[in-house]
Amino acid sequence: MAGAAGPGTGLGAAGGDGDDSLYPIAVLIDELRNEDVQLRLNSIKKLSTIALALGVERTRTELLPFLTDTIYDEDEVLLALAEQLGNFTGLVGGPDFAHCLLPPLESLATVEETVVRDKAVESLRQISQEHTPVALEAHFVPLVKRLASGDWFTSRTSACGLFSVCYPRASNVVKAEIRQHFRSLCSDDTPMVRRAAASKLGEFAKVLELDSVKTEIVPLFTNLASDEQDSVRLLAVEACVSIAQLLSQDDLEALVMPTLRQAVEDKSWRVRYMVADKFSELQKAVGPKITLNDLIPAFQNLLKDCEAEVRAAAAHKVKELCENLPIEGRETIIMNQVLPYIKELVSDTNQHVKSALASVIMGLSTILGKENTIEHLLPLFLAQLKDECPEVRLNIISNLDCVNEVIGIRQLSQSLLPAIVELAEDAKWRVRLAIIEYMPLLAGQLGVEFFDEKLNSLCMAWLVDHVYAIREAATNNLMKLVQKFGTEWAQNTIVPKVLVMANDPNYLHRMTTLFCINALSEACGQEITTKQMLPIVLKMAGDQVANVRFNVAKSLQKIGPILDTNALQGEVKPVLQKLGQDEDMDVKYFAQEAISVLALA
Numbered sequence: 116m117a118g119a120a121g122p123g124t125g126l127g128a129a130g131g132d133g134d135d136s137l138y139p140i141a142v143l144i145d146e147l148r149n150e151d152v153q154l155r156l157n158s159i160k161k162l163s164t165i166a167l168a169l170g171v172e173r174t175r176t177e178l179l180p181f182l183t184d185t186i187y188d189e190d191e192v193l194l195a196l197a198e199q200l201g202n203f204t205g206l207v208g209g210p211d212f213a214h215c216l217l218p219p220l221e222s223l224a225t226v227e228e229t230v231v232r233d234k235a236v237e238s239l240r241q242i243s244q245e246h247t248p249v250a251l252e253a254h255f256v257p258l259v260k261r262l263a264s265g266d267w268f269t270s271r272t273s274a275c276g277l278f279s280v281c282y283p284r285a286s287n288v289v290k291a292e293i294r295q296h297f298r299s300l301c302s303d304d305t306p307m308v309r310r311a312a313a314s315k316l317g318e319f320a321k322v323l324e325l326d327s328v329k330t331e332i333v334p335l336f337t338n339l340a341s342d343e344q345d346s347v348r349l350l351a352v353e354a355c356v357s358i359a360q361l362l363s364q365d366d367l368e369a370l371v372m373p374t375l376r377q378a379v380e381d382k383s384w385r386v387r388y389m390v391a392d393k394f395s396e397l398q399k400a401v402g403p404k405i406t407l408n409d410l411i412p413a414f415q416n417l418l419k420d421c422e423a424e425v426r427a428a429a430a431h432k433v434k435e436l437c438e439n440l441p442i443e444g445r446e447t448i449i450m451n452q453v454l455p456y457i458k459e460l461v462s463d464t465n466q467h468v469k470s471a472l473a474s475v476i477m478g479l480s481t482i483l484g485k486e487n488t489i490e491h492l493l494p495l496f497l498a499q500l501k502d503e504c505p506e507v508r509l510n511i512i513s514n515l516d517c518v519n520e521v522i523g524i525r526q527l528s529q530s531l532l533p534a535i536v537e538l539a540e541d542a543k544w545r546v547r548l549a550i551i552e553y554m555p556l557l558a559g560q561l562g563v564e565f566f567d568e569k570l571n572s573l574c575m576a577w578l579v580d581h582v583y584a585i586r587e588a589a590t591n592n593l594m595k596l597v598q599k600f601g602t603e604w605a606q607n608t609i610v611p612k613v614l615v616m617a618n619d620p621n622y623l624h625r626m627t628t629l630f631c632i633n634a635l636s637e638a639c640g641q642e643i644t645t646k647q648m649l650p651i652v653l654k655m656a657g658d659q660v661a662n663v664r665f666n667v668a669k670s671l672q673k674i675g676p677i678l679d680t681n682a683l684q685g686e687v688k689p690v691l692q693k694l695g696q697d698e699d700m701d702v703k704y705f706a707q708e709a710i711s712v713l714a715l716a
Contacts, residue, residue, distance in 0.1 A: 201238030317357025345383035
């Protein structure tokens with residue numbers, strides 16, 4: 116675009132060959148005032164090119180003031196601008212001039228749209244690292260103070276995210292001021308500001324001196340954890356993890372645990388949900404002693420909470436909780452204090468709770484060992500395998516391998532396999548489909564002999580299912596099984612059964628034979644394909660159903676590359692030529708396509 120350079124810009128217009136690199140500021144100004152949002156967005160995205168063309172001096176004196184003055188635009192344009200400015204330090208002359216980027220970002224950090232503010236804060240955090248300690252106190256800290264004491268809650272929420280980046284490098288006097296500002300934001304009148312402060316409390320605590328954490332952060336944490344707004348209280352739970360990591364056991368017990376106990380029994384389910392969701396982190400942060408005395412009873416309460424969401428979040432954490440317990444005495448604790456509650460969840464009324472439990476419960480078998488798994492866990496697995504919710508059943512099947520490792524294949528097959536076979540013949544086709552998708556996984560876990568004995572007949576039965584999606588999945592399943600068990604197994608076990616279907620009275624089953632040949636030919640290799648499969652395909656070219664005949668043409672096109680030249684020229688070519696003269700349009704089309712793809716013309 117060859118716009119005229121504005122007076123005093125001193126930059127030539129972009130070249131006639133569309134060279135973007137010299138983009139005059141006049142054109143940028145025009146485009147930023149254009150009514151089309153997309154044009155404005157594009158010009159913002161080219162800011163770095165423009166800055167390069169202007170040079171560092173003029174970027175500082177012309178471009179940045181212009182951008183600071185014109186921040187009244189669509190949110191997506193402002194978002195792009197906030198993102199661009201974060202990487203601008205090099206374009207304004209390096210770290211010594213990084214402070215020049217603060218005014219436009221300060222304006223962006225006060226806009227109404229949260230996404231824009233967050234991006235501006237992210238860019239400010241990035242730029243703060245490039246300030247020297249002196250520049251930080253001269254330029255960045257005053258900006259944080261201005262935002263923290265701004266009239267609008269938007270600027271105060273943005274300030275919360277900036278304290279932790281400027282605190283470590285500030286002098287002691289300034290540090291005290293920063294802590295004071297953070298304290299006042301934690302008790303701000305606006306819930307949104309308290310929420311922002313609570314969400315950054317843990318991050319801020321990590322950069323403070325230990326004494327300040329005890330004397331200042333812990334009281335703030337206690338206040339926020341008993342805030343009237345549950346959205347603030349739940350963020351305080353998140354901060355609890357960071358604070359707990361910083362304190363000794365005695366301090367934890369005295370300063371943090373009373374508040375955490377209160378959160379476990381909070382009247383709002385959202386807060387209890389947050390405790391359940393962060394349970395593993397809390398457990399690691401507070402250590403084994405407090406876990407046994409406080410967290411296990413708390414966990415029991417969460418597992419029998421009246422809200423399904425809380426129970427589901429706690430159920431998700433069962434395996435992690437058990438893994439993180441001290442090995443000495445772990446089994447006893449799980450058997451006596453956790454397992455009874457898990458047993459109740461297996462028959463929970465809510466499917467999300469049961470599904471969450473099913474996704475982790477199999478992992479307990481490795482922790483509890485063979486005897487406990489057989490006696491206590493297997494009945495639970497069986498109950499879940501027969502659950503009416505498909506997701507619960509799937510979560511069990513997909514984790515069978517870890518149980519197999521503990522109790523061995525025979526025990527597994529006697530107890531769980533009948534339930535799997537039952538699902539494989541389920542009246543709902545989606546359930547059958549899900550089982551098929553797990554068949555290669557199961558086959559790998561069970562081994563070839565066991566598979567042939569128990570599951571092979573199932574896999575063949577699916578090939579003649581009345582639902583096409585099942586037949587298709589069963590075909591892919593055969594291919595994966597051949598890849599697992601090898602061509603010899605295919606030749607003896609699978610191929611003969613597939614080829615028998617070529618004579619089935621139902622044309623859909625005859626077509627399934629072709630689909631299987633397509634899938635198996637590559638896995639089985641040239642010899643089996645030429646000797647056993649090709650004759651059947653060629654024979655089916657005379658089928659009275661046109662759908663079968665055009666699928667013969669498609670199959671020949673698929674297996675053609677595997678065959679040698681003699682077979683192609685001597686056997687495949689005559690059949691395709693005959694199909695090319697077929698009275699059915701589709702048969703003709705696919706036969707001619709196969710001839711051209713295989714270069715047999």
